[in-house]
Amino acid sequence: MRTQLLSAAALSVLASAARWNTSATDDxxxxxxxxxxxxxxxxxxxxxxxxSFWIDDVQVTAGLGFTLRGRDAxxxxxxxxxxxxxxxxxxxxxxxxxxxxxxxTGSWTGHRSGQSGPALLAxxxxxxxxxxxxxxxxxxxxxxxxxCSGAACAWGPRPE
Numbered sequence: 001m002r003t004q005l006l007s008a009a010a011l012s013v014l015a016s017a018a019r020w021n022t023s024a025t026d027d028x029x030x031x032x033x034x035x036x037x038x039x040x041x042x043x044x045x046x047x048x049x050x051x052s053f054w055i056d057d058v059q060v061t062a063g064l065g066f067t068l069r070g071r072d073a074x075x076x077x078x079x080x081x082x083x084x085x086x087x088x089x090x091x092x093x094x095x096x097x098x099x100x101x102x103x104x105t106g107s108w109t110g111h112r113s114g115q116s117g118p119a120l121l122a123x124x125x126x127x128x129x130x131x132x133x134x135x136x137x138x139x140x141x142x143x144x145x146x147x148c149s150g151a152a153c154a155w156g157p158r159p160e
Contacts, residue, residue, distance in 0.1 A: 009011060009043070009107045013094075015081045015085050024095045024097060026057075027102065027131070027136070027148070028093040028094070028095050028102065030058055030136050031090075031095070031102050031129050031136050032084055032093055032102060033110055033135075034053060034136045035090055035104065036038050036131075037049075038050060038053045038087060039054070041053075042078075042085060042086055042087065043057050043085055043087070045082070045085075045113075046104040047075055047076075047078055047079055050075070050078060051071050051075040051078075051089070053078075053137060053138055054071045054074060054137060054138050055071070055130065055132070055137045055138065056070065056071050057060070057069065057070055057071075057137070058070065058071055058074055058139060058140065058141070059140040060074055060077075060140065060142075060143075061142045061143065061147065062077070062106070063110075063123050063143040063144060063145035063155045064123055064145050064155060064156070064157040065158030067158075067159045068075055075113055078095075082113065083112060084110040084111065084112060084113065084120060084121070085110070085111050085112075086108060086109070086110045087108065087111075088107075088108045088125060088127075089106050089107050089108070089109075090104050090105070090106040091105055091106040091107065092104070092105050092106070100129060100130060100131035100132075101117075101129065101130050101131070101139075102127050102129040102136065103126065103127070103128060103129075104126065104127040104128075104129060105123070105124070105125070105126045105127075106124070106125060106147075107122065107123070107124055108122065108123055108124070108125045108143055109121070109122045110122070110152075114134055116124065118149040118150075119147070120148065120149055120150060120152035121145050121147070121148050121152050122146065122147040122148075123144045123145040123146040123147065124143075124144050124146060125129055125141060125142060125143045125144070126141070126142050127141045127142075128138065128140045128141075145157075
């Protein structure tokens with residue numbers, strides 16, 4: 001009897017872990033899907049939709065070190081940078097098992113709108129996502145420019 005109870009308890013723990021793993025896997029897929037949808041909105045220059053993936057007080061450090069705080073400021077930055085289409089490609093998404101937060105890392109590129117060829121700017125990024133009302137939103141992003149081409153190489157980083 002005792003062996004049966006221990007076996008049942010072990011099965012319960014394993015089933016619970018499997019449910020969490022599926023949930024974490026589903027959440028990671030949801031974050032990746034949200035990023036893909038935001039990439040589509042960026043390419044379409046649908047800035048309202050782009051901004052819908054950020055919390056109100058999103059914090060961003062852009063590739064050359066400029067910092068932005070708030071959805072409106074970040075949206076204005078996208079609007080003023082209309083000649084470049086940015087794309088983020090996630091390498092990894094990790095979802096926290098205790099809190100509704102996730103960490104995404106990957107590479108990013110910025111191409112001149114409507115043109116092919118090498119990226120004007122490229123680099124690595126990380127993002128913190130938070131799940132609010134069942135939807136994953138970006139709380140903060142950090143971009144680091146690691147490569148440039150053409151005129152973008154003359155752009156200056158944020159002054160000290």
